[in-house]
Amino acid sequence: MKALQGVEGRVEWAEHPAPVCDIGEIRIRVAAAGLNRADLLQRAGLYAPPPGTTEVLGLECAGVVSEVGAGCAWKVGDRVCALLSGGGMAEEVVVDARHVLPVPDGVTLHEAAALPExxxxxxxxxxxxxxxxxxxxxxxxxxxxxxxxxxxxxxxxxxxxxxxxxxxxxxxxxxxxxxxxxxxxxxxxxxxxxxxxxxxxxxxxxxxxxxxxxxxxxxxxxxxxxxxxxxxxxxxxxxxxxxxxxxxxxxxSTLRNRDEQFKADLLRDLQQFVWPLFAEGRLKPQLQQAFALKDAEAAFAALATNQVNGKLVLVIDSALV
Structure with a gap:
């Protein structure tokens, strides 16, 4: 698969080994990934991922489930968004199924990529x-x-x-x-x-x-x-x-280096208390701009200005909307 990685202060879209989907995990075909300040810092070589975490950028993404490991309730074809320790800016990502939420009704995949983090x-x-x-x-x-x-x-x-x-x-x-x-x-x-x-x-x-x-x-x-x-x-x-x-x-407080169970509990609370508010119209995604993959450097430059209202996302697969 191809994925985005920070290399000497720039981003590079290159081949990476595809992760294995194990028990309790799902594979997501990524439509879009949200940009966060942690990505800026990691791209600049100032923020190393937690031990054991991929060097691929991206702390959140949205897409479509393409593979389901044993013990998971998700189904192939489900539209989901995920909280990640890294790896979201790639053609696909494998994630603990407990760190995944359904895309709220009326929310696009591009908008959903800006929600989890x-x-x-x-x-x-x-x-x-x-x-x-x-x-x-x-x-x-x-x-x-x-x-x-x-x-x-x-x-x-x-x-x-x-x-x-x-x-x-x-x-x-x-x-x-x-x-x-x-x-x-x-x-x-x-x-x-x-x-x-x-x-x-x-x-x-x-x-x-x-x-x-x-x-x-x-x-x-x-x-x-x-x-x-x-x-x-x-x-x-x-x-x-x-x-x-x-x-x-x-x-x-930090979130990225929290353990898997902590994040699972947090996402469970989000699904119970927060996600229903999107369907009720009381919460709305705040997506200022979605950048094409070819414009990844421009997306990072825009985030670095500190002038973004809400969120930016990087579109990984424009066929998924």
Missing amino acids: VYATAWLNLFQLAGLKPGQKVLLHAGASGVGSAAIQLCKAFGSPSWVSVGSPERLAYCESLGAQGGVLRGEEHLQTLRDFAPFDVILDPVGGSYAALNLDLLAQDGRWVNIGLLGGRQAELDMAVVLGKRIQLIG
């Missing part, structure tokens, strides 16, 4: 780790991102008002169209006005270091700060008296 991330960090309850206030840094756009919709669906920090007025308007109550633009002067909306019960933060002091100031008593990225650096100075006085929980 961001909804798994948002659900895990807001509702499972931070224990978000209806009525509690949420601050979403990078609110127009893929994870942010999923988180805004989930907050609205489950009754928690959300605010965002974003990079432009247009992106703020985009977040408000999804259900955010409001927000501010990046930059020290604008970020300080988040105090007008504080205190927040939960902050979902892909920025890290440079936002640390601000986050402590904005959190409510018993607030939860979930850090999922380091766009603002890895070093920070924290006032531990504030952490103690407010009883703040600082939660570091």
